[in-house]
Amino acid sequence: MALPSSALAWVCLLCVVVSAAILVHHLVRSPPLGPRTKLVLALGLGLFPGLAATTGTVVGMQRTTEREFCGSCHVMGAHLRDAEDPASTSLAARHAHNPFFGEHNCYTCHADYSMIGYAITKINGLKHVYHYYLSGYRDQSLEEALQQIRLYQPYDNANCRQCHTGRGPLWRKVAEHVPLEAALDSNAVSCASAGCHGYAHPFSKAHQGAALDDGAASTERAP
Amino acid sequence: MTPAPRWLRAPSLVRAACLIGLLSLASTAAGVLFPYALPVVFAMSVGQGLGALAFVSYLLAIVAEVLHHELARRKLGGRSESETR
Numbered sequence: 202m203a204l205p206s207s208a209l210a211w212v213c214l215l216c217v218v219v220s221a222a223i224l225v226h227h228l229v230r231s232p233p234l235g236p237r238t239k240l241v242l243a244l245g246l247g248l249f250p251g252l253a254a255t256t257g258t259v260v261g262m263q264r265t266t267e268r269e270f271c272g273s274c275h276v277m278g279a280h281l282r283d284a285e286d287p288a289s290t291s292l293a294a295r296h297a298h299n300p301f302f303g304e305h306n307c308y309t310c311h312a313d314y315s316m317i318g319y320a321i322t323k324i325n326g327l328k329h330v331y332h333y334y335l336s337g338y339r340d341q342s343l344e345e346a347l348q349q350i351r352l353y354q355p356y357d358n359a360n361c362r363q364c365h366t367g368r369g370p371l372w373r374k375v376a377e378h379v380p381l382e383a384a385l386d387s388n389a390v391s392c393a394s395a396g397c398h399g400y401a402h403p404f405s406k407a408h409q410g411a412a413l414d415d416g417a418a419s420t421e422r423a424p
Numbered sequence: 425m426t427p428a429p430r431w432l433r434a435p436s437l438v439r440a441a442c443l444i445g446l447l448s449l450a451s452t453a454a455g456v457l458f459p460y461a462l463p464v465v466f467a468m469s470v471g472q473g474l475g476a477l478a479f480v481s482y483l484l485a486i487v488a489e490v491l492h493h494e495l496a497r498r499k500l501g502g503r504s505e506s507e508t509r
Contacts, residue, residue, distance in 0.1 A: 224442040
């Protein structure tokens with residue numbers, strides 16, 4: 202159990218306690234259903250649970266963007282340890298050490314940033330939970346998981362370009378960038394590939410064998 | 425007209441609403457205190473569904489109570505009319 206650090210989480214818990222006190226009081230005392238009881242029950246079954254659900258949802262959604270949450274399933278353990286290792290120089294770890302990404306580095310790089318991207322990201326998150334608990338990932342060893350788990354789609358270079366312009370003079374100074382411009386736009390070549398900036402999670406590629414020799418575009422394919 | 429079954433009467437519905445509401449609140453608190461995948465997803469799906477069910481049960485109890493009083497009032501009204509005749 203972790204005591205919440207955000208004020209919103211405490212508001213949620215306060216609403217839960219007040220609401221639960223009202224409901225338990227009604228169950229124990231069973232007062233007649235007069236106007237006063239109806240009003241108190243409306244608070245205990247409507248207003249306070251509504252506030253608890255709203256704040257709880259916001260807290261839960263925020264929580265799902267944190268690295269610790271992503272690493273709470275054991276199949277992500279290696280990714281979590283690598284990101285938190287100050288000595289690691291993998292692309293993911295270097296981004297995790299950057300305070301702009303910080304605790305939210307998994308989400309910042311893997312979220313979908315289209316118009317309905319937030320919803321799509323959350324739906325994909327639900328798919329992860331489904332696969333973990335009902336599709337066998339929970340029973341896999343870390344080695345097995347590293348061999349089998351892939352992104353649903355090739356990593357979108359647009360996510361890198363949230364921060365890295367990918368069009369500026371510095372970018373154009375690198376000889377390899379310009380001829381690859383179209384391929385980078387279409388995600389045929391990934392920024393995070395072996396010949397370019399390196400895999401984001403290189404330790405997982407060692408388990409994926411052929412993926413290492415498969416060229417840039419094969420980085421973390423869908424299953 | 426046959427009387428409503430016991431479980432559909434206002435006090436029973438309110439008690440059910442309180443019990444379901446407590447389950448919903450427990451799942452909400454668990455989602456905040458144990459911020460891992462399953463409790464969070466459970467709180468935001470099943471937990472909120474139970475909360476909505478509790479509130480609907482409460483509203484049904486209010487409707488059932490209003491109907492009960494209305495029927496009783498009509499019954500009393502009918503008796504007093506027949507008595508006056």
